Amino acid sequence: MKHESPGNEVTIREVGKRAGVSPATVGRVIGGYGKVSEPTRQRVLEAIRQLDYHPNTIAQSMKGKQRKSVGMIVSDICNPFFGMIARAVDDTLIKYGYNLVICNTDDGIDKEASYLKTLTEKRVDGVLACTACEVERKIPRPVRKFYLETPTVFIDREAEGIDVPVIQADNFGGAYEAVVHLIQLGHERIAIVAGGSMVSSIHQRLQGYMKALQDFGLQFRDDLVKLGRLLGVESGAYAARELLNMPAAERPTAIVGLNNLMTTGVLLAIREAGMTIPDDISVIGWDDFDLAQVLSPPLTVVTQPTYSIGSIAAEHLIALLERQRSYRQANDRKIILKTELVIRESCTSPKAPK
Numbered sequence: 009m010k011h012e013s014p015g016n017e018v019t020i021r022e023v024g025k026r027a028g029v030s031p032a033t034v035g036r037v038i039g040g041y042g043k044v045s046e047p048t049r050q051r052v053l054e055a056i057r058q059l060d061y062h063p064n065t066i067a068q069s070m071k072g073k074q075r076k077s078v079g080m081i082v083s084d085i086c087n088p089f090f091g092m093i094a095r096a097v098d099d100t101l102i103k104y105g106y107n108l109v110i111c112n113t114d115d116g117i118d119k120e121a122s123y124l125k126t127l128t129e130k131r132v133d134g135v136l137a138c139t140a141c142e143v144e145r146k147i148p149r150p151v152r153k154f155y156l157e158t159p160t161v162f163i164d165r166e167a168e169g170i171d172v173p174v175i176q177a178d179n180f181g182g183a184y185e186a187v188v189h190l191i192q193l194g195h196e197r198i199a200i201v202a203g204g205s206m207v208s209s210i211h212q213r214l215q216g217y218m219k220a221l222q223d224f225g226l227q228f229r230d231d232l233v234k235l236g237r238l239l240g241v242e243s244g245a246y247a248a249r250e251l252l253n254m255p256a257a258e259r260p261t262a263i264v265g266l267n268n269l270m271t272t273g274v275l276l277a278i279r280e281a282g283m284t285i286p287d288d289i290s291v292i293g294w295d296d297f298d299l300a301q302v303l304s305p306p307l308t309v310v311t312q313p314t315y316s317i318g319s320i321a322a323e324h325l326i327a328l329l330e331r332q333r334s335y336r337q338a339n340d341r342k343i344i345l346k347t348e349l350v351i352r353e354s355c356t357s358p359k360a361p362k
Contacts, residue, residue, distance in 0.1 A: 018059045018060065018061040020034050020035065020038075020061075022059060022061075023052065023055045023056055023059055023061050024052075024055075026055035026058065026059060027048075027051040027052045027054070027055035028051065029048060029051070029052060033048065033052065034052050034055075037049050037052040037053065038052075038056075075131055075132065075133050076105055076106050076107060076133065077106060077107045077108070077109055077130065077132045077133060078097075078101055078106050078107070078108055078109070078132055078133060078134050078135065078136060078322075078325065079109045079111060079123075079124075079127040079130070079132040079134075079135045079136070080094060080097060080108055080109065080110045080111065080135070080136045080137070081111050081113060081120060081123060081124075081135065081136070081137040081138055081139060081140075082094065082110060082111070082112055082113070082138050083112070083113055083114060083115040083138055083140060083205075083207075084112065084114060084115070084240070084269070085110060085112050086240075086269075087267065087268065087269050088268055088295065088297055089164075089267065089268060089295050089314055090138065092314040092315055092318065093138070093163060093164070093314060093315075093317060093318040093321075094108070094110055094318070095315070095318070096314070096315040096316070096317070096318025096319040096322070097136055097318045097319070097321065097322045099319065100318070100319045100322035100323060100326075101322050101326070104326050104330075106133070106326070109127065109130065109132060111123035111126070111127070113140050115140045115203065115204070115205040115207070116140060117140045117141065117142070117145075117147075117148060117151065118148075119140075120139065120140045120151060121148050121150050121151050124150065124151060124154045125150070127154075128154065128158075132158075133159065133329050134158060134159035134160060134161075134325050134328065134329050135154075135155070135158055135159070135160045135161075135325075136160075136161050136162075136163055136321050136322065136325055137155070137160060137161075137162055137163065137165075138162075138163050138164050138165055139151075139155075139162060139165050139166075139167050139207070140205060140207065141165070141167035141168075141170075141207070141208075142205055142206045142207055143168070143206050143207070143208055143211040144168075144206075145206075147167055147168070147169070147170070152167075152169070152170060155167070155170045155172060156170060156171075156172075159325065159328045159329055160172045160173075160325075161173045161174070161175065161321045161322075161324045161325045161328065162174045162175070162176075162321075163175055163176070163317060163318065163321045164176050164177070164209050164317065165207045165208045165209050166208045166342075167208070171341075172341075173321075173324050173328070173341050173342070173343075174341070174342045174343070175317050175320050175321040175324065175343050175345075176209065176317065176342075176343075176344055176345070177312035177313065177317060177344070177345050177346075177347050178312075178344050178345065178346055178347050179209045179210075179212035179213045179216065179347075180212045180213070180215055180216040180219070181216060181346070181347060182213065182216065182294070182310040182312065182347030182349070183212075183213040183214070183215075183216030183217045183220070183264070183266070183310070184216035184217070184219055184220045185216075185310070185347070185349045186264050186292045186310050186349055187216070187217050187220035187221065187264065188220050188223075188224070189292070189308075189349060189351070189355065190262045190264070190290060190292065190355060191220065191221075191224045191226065193262075193290070193355060193356065193357045193358075194357040194358055195261050195262040195290065195357075195358055196226055196261070197229075197232065197258070197259070197260045197261050197262070198217075198221075198226075198232065198260060198261070198262045198263075198264065199232040199233070199234065199251050199260035199262070199263045199264070200213075200214065200217055200232065200233045200234065200263075200264050200266060201234050201236065201244055201247045201248055201251070201263060201264070201265050201266065201270050201271075201273070201274055202214070202233075202234070202235050202236065202265075202266040202267070202270060203235065203236055203243070203266070203267060203270060204235050204236050204243065206235075210266055213266050213294075214233065214266075217233075217264070231254070231258075232251070232260055234247035234248070234250055234251060235247070236270055236273070240269055240273070241269050241270075241272045241273040241276065242273060243269075243270065243273060244265060244269060244270030244271065244272060244273020244274050244276075244277075245273035245274070245276045245277040245280075246273070246277075247270070247273070247274075248263065248273060248274040248276075248277035248278065249277045249280075249281075251263065252277060252278070252281045252283070252289075260289070261289060261290065261358035261359075262289065262290040262291070262292070262355065262358070263289065263290070263291050263292075264291075264292045264293075264294070265291070265292070265293050265294055266294050267294050267295060268293060268294060268295040268297055270294075271291070271293035271294060271295075271307075271309075274291060274293075275291065275303075275307075278291070285305060285354050286305065286353070286354050286355050286356040287356070287359070288359075290354060290355040290356060290358070291307065291308070291354045291355070292307075292308045292309065292310065292349075292354070292355060293307050293308070293309040293310070294309065294310050295309065295310070295311065295312065295314065296309045296311040296350060297309075300352070301352070303354075305352065305353035305354050306352035306353050306354065307352055307354045308349070308350065308351050308352045308353070308354045308355050309349075309350050309352075310347050310348070310349055310350075311347065311348050311349075311350050312345065312347045312348075313345050313346070316345060317345060320343060320345075
């Protein structure tokens, strides 16, 4: 039977008495600050459950104890993909009373480490991260330590040796389907334009590209894979110019951009070269956007359920923060959502050589 204090309001002192600890220790458990051993923390949480204790949120806020904040690591908030992710995350968190702090890393691991230090100082409750950790690159110790010790959900990307939930699209399958589409149209020289960092999502897309070539007996060529210096439009244009300046017999007949900013750069470079799509070269983009349908010609794209990725990731983090024990027993540590190839008019069979 629930113990009730006068006025039917359970006090922090009564929680401490039930758990066999001081009110100050109860406060540390509720506020998430200071050092409390795990057995003690569990006793306090059990006492809170038994007594149905609800903290005075107004008093907590006045004392500076309430956090209710989540940090979010993104590589480039100007990228519409990350903008939509952030919107979905914020829409979800606000329903649970959490605030969102966004940190923009430009895919720099040192900048990410600096932001994680800031988020530690702000004592955020948890983190949603599109990490800049690269495949087969050493992860800085402070970054690894933070993600292993802080409630974290990775979005779009993962990092080797950091076992946290991951919500992402089928990067491998999306790239595979796009390249197969081009191969079936008759293309053999298919180029890839991607960002400069070999994060897991880009690595998975490249693996899908190479697997499609292999399955159809086409040779992989290093010179047809261009990693832009950064993730922006100009970086994509620079990479595409290198491809378009190749001798005609070696030049790709199709290009797949592996994110929407890089794809925009590809379109810019093609226009600068005086070439037309799809007569001179076919193009497939990654991520749909409003103008893709009204471009001339409309752009074929690999679309991913961006809003769903963000909202599902936020729901997972809330579950991790508020129902830790049951959540860690779940089997959905990695969720991969389906992509879709939206076929429009930017791809056709390559011209016969003159």
